[in-house]
Amino acid sequence: MNRPSTALLTDQYELTMVQAALHSGAARKRCVFETFARRLPDGRRYGVLAGTGRLLDAIEDFRFGDAQLRHLRDGGIVDKATLDFLAEYRFEGDIWGYAEGESYFPYSPVLVVESDFAHGVVLETLVLSILNHDTAIASAASRMTAAAGTRPVIEMGGRRTHEESAVAAARAAHIAGFASTSNLEAGRRYGVPTGGTAAHSFTLLHGNEREAFEAQVASLGADTTLLVDTYDVTEGVRTAVEVAGTGLGAVRLDSGDLVVQAREVREQLDSLGATETGIVVTSDLDEYAIAALAAAPVDSYGVGTRVVTGSGHPTASMVYKLVAREDDQGRMIGVAKQSKDKQSVGGRKYALRRRNAHGVAESEVLGIGEAPAGDAGDRDMLVRLVADGEVVGREHATLEAARERHEASVAELPRSAHQLSQGRPALETIFLTETP
Incomplete structure (x- = not known):
């Protein structure tokens, strides 16, 4: 090279x-x-x-x-x-x-x-x-993965730092236990596993939430992760399961009281028969927020700003x-x-x-x-x-x-x-x- x-x-x-x-x-x-x-x-x-x-x-x-x-x-x-x-x-x-x-x-x-x-x-x-x-x-990421225990943590801070710093940050976070990154260049250059689905803009592009979910599932499959808090979370979860079925991969929560919402969403998913559907939480998480979510029914975390800035x-x-x-x-x-x-x-x-x-x-x-x-x-x-x-x-x-x-x-x-x-x-x- x-x-x-x-x-x-x-x-x-x-x-x-x-x-x-x-x-x-x-x-x-x-x-x-x-x-x-x-x-x-x-x-x-x-x-x-x-x-x-x-x-x-x-x-x-x-x-x-x-x-x-x-x-x-x-x-x-x-x-x-x-x-x-x-x-x-x-x-x-x-x-x-x-x-x-x-x-x-x-x-x-x-x-x-x-x-x-x-x-x-x-x-x-x-x-x-x-x-x-x-x-x-890496030092900040290590504290976050320690707080997360066995739950995966995803690095997604590329939009919060210099473009080259974002690539280096994804590599460093992976060393310290982060499971994957949203940054494609980190995947190409260093082999860090990558992933990503959709943002709120994709939902807002469509006439309603159902249309957005149908388009995403049709393209990416039922095991995708649907972002359910653009409008009303309860309605979003219901629509997500109706569109993807009980085999829906995961739902993502990106705002509000994540501890309370995760518990409510878990109960709702289980009641709808989507017992294997995971819950991904994002929204300015750091090691302290992750630790606070330890007792909540969360399956994985997405961390952006706080990891790429060394958590302070x-x-x-x-x-x-x-x-x-x-x-x-x-x-x-x-x-x-x-x-x-x-x-x-x-x-x-x-x-x-x-x-x-x-x-x-x-x-x-x-x-x-x-x-x-x-x-x-x-x-x-x-x-x-x-x-x-x-x-x-x-x-x-x-x-x-x-x-x-x-x-x-x-x-x-x-x-x-x-x-x-x-x-x-x-x-x-x-x-x-x-x-x-």
């Missing part, structure tokens, strides 16, 4: 830093960059990493072609020496990270980039753009920081930002998920140097994604592997992780070095 260049999906200061480093002679110093979040969004108990698969593609496509170089040259953005460097740019280093779909916690090093300064620093904006967006979506937290607040560099003697030394409230921890980290004898996660253990030999309950979190500039870990970032990993990773968390009330992260992050 011929994909467009991602090289200008970046901030200008990434390139001006390269120019200055080339001028000073520091551009080729070995460095370690680390991506992490200092905290989870307020009240969240865990986060879910997503976007790694998209990021690996984007790094492969991070090439400065003629059009990109012309823009930089004509705009006087960088000098000739930097243009020459960028013309030959290919990422040459190593990248490690948490496998896509894993849960993470404050300071978890979800991505570690090892390269010289110039090759690593230019990836900062690209890394953060992809991981912050997709992780925010549209970014994961991840940062990309230099944590180690080569000194004048060729040794690697830890470096760290010490600004108030924005500290980082220097040094190339290892990361372990510490679990008890029952397989329940207890803490996130981070340290510098060699990981302690260990405890059989410790799980190494970092996997190799890129070696010498070549992607080697794509199996850690495929859609279905990430979806399965999310399910397993969340399942090993303590019960407190699944509470929707305000609280601290479910796992404490323990530094075996200096604590920030």
Whole structure:
């Protein structure tokens, strides 16, 4: 597949830093960059990493072609020496990270980039753009699927965000357990299952509700989902069953008190003999609304705005920081930002998920140097994604592997992780070095 260049999906200061480093002679110093979040969004108990698969593609496509170089040259953005460097740019280093779909916690090093300064620093904006967006979506989606239990959740937020964000959001939500999406490009590009039937406009197009239902059933079959709240719900349900028969697939409710309506509609469907007809509910749902519907006779949920906006937290607040560099003697030394409230921890980290004898996660253990030999309950979190500039870990970032990993990773968390009330992260992050 011929994909467009991602090289200008970046901030200008990434390139001006390269120019200055080339001028000073520091551009080729070995460095370690680390991506992490200092905290989870307020009240969240865990986060879910997503976007790694998209990021690996984007790094492969991070090439400065003629059009990109012309823009930089004509705009006087960088000098000739930097243009020459960028013309030959290919990422040459190593990248490690948490496998896509894993849960993470404050300071978890979800991505570690090892390269010289110039090759690593230019990836900062690209890394953060992809991981912050997709992780925010997956983290919110995970809370929603946890609240939904075994009931399927459908992603349908394409009309509430940028068109490309909608595709990425559908992928991230699927990783976190959403069953399907309404977005066809997400289906084509990533293989996310798609579905959809009709909106209120289809009902309003026809002279009355019966005509609309007859047209839909004639085209899509009796197992379709009919939207029954354009006018009167009770009449809509009655008409739907009369038109489609008791084999009607489902009815959809998109307004009103969904708990009360679901109960009334279930009773009505059963009384009409449509005992196998499902009830789909939509209308600005989030994890709290889904939890409130747990006792209602609902069969599936459709979520739009709240999932594609991270349910109030549209970014994961991840940062990309230099944590180690080569000194004048060729040794690697830890470096760290010490600004108030924005500290980082220097040094190339290892990361372990510490679990008890029952397989329940207890803490996130981070340290510098060699990981302690260990405890059989410790799980190494970092996997190799890129070696010498070549992607080697794509199996850690495929859609279905990430979806399965999310399910397993969340399942090993303590019960407190699944509470929707305000609280601290479910796992404490323990530094075996200096604590920030």
